[in-house]
Amino acid sequence: MTPCEKCSKCINEVQSTVQAFRDNSTTTVIASGVAAWCAGSGRSNTVCKALQAAVAASYRGNLGRRAAAICSRLSDCSADVLAAGSSCTVTVGAASSAAAVDTCTVEGTAGGTSITGITVGSSE
Secondary structure, eight states: OOHHHHHHHHHHHTHHHHHHTSSOOOHHHHHHHHHHHHHHTTOOHHHHHHHHHHHHHSGGGGGGGOHHHHHHHTTSSOHHHHSTTOOOEEOOTTOSSOEEBOTTBSSSBTTSOBOTTOOTTOOO
């Protein structure tokens, strides 16, 4: 599996989780939900606990509201895939076209839904 395919797979797998937190869920609920998804995806308890802690420490739990940011944290979206000018594009769900990976949106793709408190260049 190429790095782009790995990133795309993760982004698509986490969609239902991030979509569930588009409302005003609390940071604790978001962190717990992301940890549950992580564990259900077969990752180790150590990795999932670290992700849960990172989400809990992020502004309003926003790390857990962004698909590509979660996948980046899990190392499924590598730096070369996230780099400006990357040729990697992702199609989310039944979308009609692919878009570049974007860690600042809910969907994880350029042109996706932005999150309040997240700006271009944010690491969390």
